[in-house]
Amino acid sequence: MRYLFGPGRREEHTDAHLIAAWDGAGSLAELEPPTDAAGRRDVRRLTELLEQPVAVGWKPPARPVWHCSIRTHPTDRILTDAQWAHIAGEVMAAVGLAPYGDTRAVRWLAVRHAPDHVHVVATTVRQDRRTAWISYDKRKAQAACRDLEERYGLYRVAPAGAGSRRWPSSAELNKAARLDAKTGSARPGERAGPTVAPREVLRRRVREVAAIATDEVDFFARLQQAGVLVRLRCSARDPGRVIGYAVGLDAHVTAVGTTVWYGGGRLAPDLTLPRLRSRWAGTPPRGGNAARLAATGMIPPQVSRRAAETVRDAAAAMRAAPISGLASAIAYAAADLLTATARAWEGEAGGPLTDAADWFDRAAHDLCGRVPSRRVWQAGHLRSMARLIAVLGAVSRDQDTTAALHLIYTLAALAESLADLRQAQDRLDQARDARRAAEQLRTYRPRFEPAAPATVDLPMVRPLVADLLSAERRARQR
Incomplete structure (x- = not known):
């Protein structure tokens, strides 16, 4: 409580105040901790009120405090105190500590000391002296937040366990x-x-x-x-x-x-050795020529142009796929191609392409598992092109920079198709990531100087890109 009503570890707490409390707590103005002469908040009375059920409880737990912080995304609007109070109440009800209509539930408070987040603190002994044994509270709180994001029109986060990676703790x-x-x-x-x-x-x-x-x-x-x-x-x-x-x-x-x-x-579900083996074993014979060229280091001319044609064919196959699993297999392989391209162009330092590849990878992740690429020959072609791009990046920059940019913009069109697929599946978080990747690719400008003496004439490239994107939109409408 001293922390919540204090200045914070980095002086980030501003205007700390109560926004919600347990049923029967009374007026929030009366519960508000007073300020002493030194400007510090006296939280002793408020703490005693929270601890009263614990002091008289039947075999209270050794660690009776439950604490949860709830934060909005930086792009979200600023919520009012009343809205935050409703959100805190919904979370408390969802985890089972303070169900609606239960006047003998635990005592809890919601404190707001910053515009973008609140803290909820509760003691886990009910006012009828029984301990509120909770289970799976993190999962239940996250499920409540996913529902609240939709109801309030906030930034949508993927459901727990549905991501394409294991996030750091x-x-x-x-x-x-x-x-x-x-x-x-x-x-x-x-x-x-x-x-x-x-x-x-x-x-x-x-x-x-x-x-x-x-x-x-x-x-x-x-x-x-x-x-x-x-x-x-x-x-x-x-x-x-x-x-x-x-x-x-x-x-x-x-x-x-x-x-x-x-x-x-522990890095990502699709990076386990069995998953990787299925990916390598899935390269079809039709993609074997490109794979052999990539393995030997023999670089055919106009690699980027050929890769763009492969991406365009794959995008058409993804839109026409009879089941979503086939489309996801193509999207996974396209993510590999974009990752290899970003690595070849930007190296370890990263950049806009690396960020776009990261977002595309999130959008390509399939919640129901991936169809092996050996059943989708377009996926094999995309991965073969990824290997050629990787070898090309190790040898030299692509001399035909216009064709290389054509590949980037073709991948942007495929990302738009993937976004439409995720939108139709009501996986809005992945649709947002796909559109974000498409926008990043569409506005990309290379940092490096091309190996050829000629420079890129962007006014000449833009009509080509516009025609490509228009063709993709017409194909989607058909």
Whole structure:
């Protein structure tokens, strides 16, 4: 309570005040902690009121405090105190601590000390002296928030467990921030800006390698070349058979100096070794020629133009797919192509293409599992082109920059098609990410100078892009 009504750890708390309380608490103005001569809030009376049921409860729990913070997205509007009070009440009812109409429920408060979030604090002993045993409260609170986002027209977040990655915990982010502050510089390969946890660094590097690897041996070799530590996990029954892997970074160690390892499944569901094997085994014969060229390093002319044609054919197949699983398989492969292109053009430092690839990857994730790419030959072609782009980026920049930009804008049109698919499936968070990726790709301008002496004539490129996007829209309407 002292923290909630105090200045905050970084003086970020402004105008801390109560916005809601338990049923029967009385006037919020009377509950409001008074301010002493030094400007500090006296929370002792308010704390005693919350603790009264705990003091007289039947075998109260050793840790009787329940605390939850609820925050809106930075793009959301500022909500009123009344709206926040309703949101806090909905969450308390959803987790089962204070159901509507239960006058003997636990005592709780909602404190607002910033425009974009509130804190809810409760003691878990009811006013009838019984302990309120709660279960799955995090899952229930998140489900309530997903419903409130829709009702209030706020930024929609994906349902729990439906994302395309495992997000870093608060402890990981705090540790990364401490290491950045200690060293005074960002970790190699990461752009300056917000703190990036090692889990995110590894996820991006593993995904970039998986997008262009041709098989298991190539995958692990490329990981080591990318500066990633690799540890293989073998079967207990058959020690010669590899059944999993873990990755780590040299600079990310525990307090005793041992490497912190992350299994592929702890980075993203589709980065487990069985999922990766199904991806590599799914390259169809029709895509074998491009795969062999990528493996040998033989670069055919006009790679970007050929890749753009492959993307255009894949986009048409995705729109015409009879089931969503086939469309998702094509989208997954297109995400690999965009990831490889971003890596070839922007390198480890990242940039607009890398951000677009990240958003596209979120939109391509299928909640019901992925159809193996061997059943969708367009997916195999896209991944073969991703390997060619990766080799091309290692050798030199694409000399035909106009064709390279044509590939980017074709991927933007495919992202729009994916957004329409997710919109039709009522997966609005993924539709938003796909449109965000499409907008980023559509407005992209390359940073590097082309290898050819000629420069890009953007006025000549724009009509080409406009014609391409118009054709894509006409095809969707048909």
